[in-house]
Amino acid sequence: TLNEKLSGVAIDAAEKSADISAKWTKDTLNKLAEISKAKQEPADYAKAMTEFASASAESAAEHMAAFAEIAKKVQMDTVELMMNAGKDMQDDAAKAVKKASDDVQNATKKATAK
Numbered sequence: 001t002l003n004e005k006l007s008g009v010a011i012d013a014a015e016k017s018a019d020i021s022a023k024w025t026k027d028t029l030n031k032l033a034e035i036s037k038a039k040q041e042p043a044d045y046a047k048a049m050t051e052f053a054s055a056s057a058e059s060a061a062e063h064m065a066a067f068a069e070i071a072k073k074v075q076m077d078t079v080e081l082m083m084n085a086g087k088d089m090q091d092d093a094a095k096a097v098k099k100a101s102d103d104v105q106n107a108t109k110k111a112t113a114k
Helices: 002-035 042-113
Strands: none
Touching: 002 042
């Protein structure tokens, strides 16, 4: 059914989003572990912070792009499902109109045959 298909699209997107979030968290924790190590020189702390900030910004851009791809796929899949559902409803309506027309014709034939 349409609801099952739409639910499938949503669940798939949620799974992919959760995977991206988990990977992003793991990457960030690894970078934090690296930055928290003791340094030899005071300047090394500033360098480590700069590298962390740069890597974090790059990681954010990559992960946000991945989230955008998921959203794009959800949108495309949803539009496709809705178009197919509209076509199915149109076909069902055409069949119902044809059946009603046939029923009226049959009733008319029976009424005039008597």
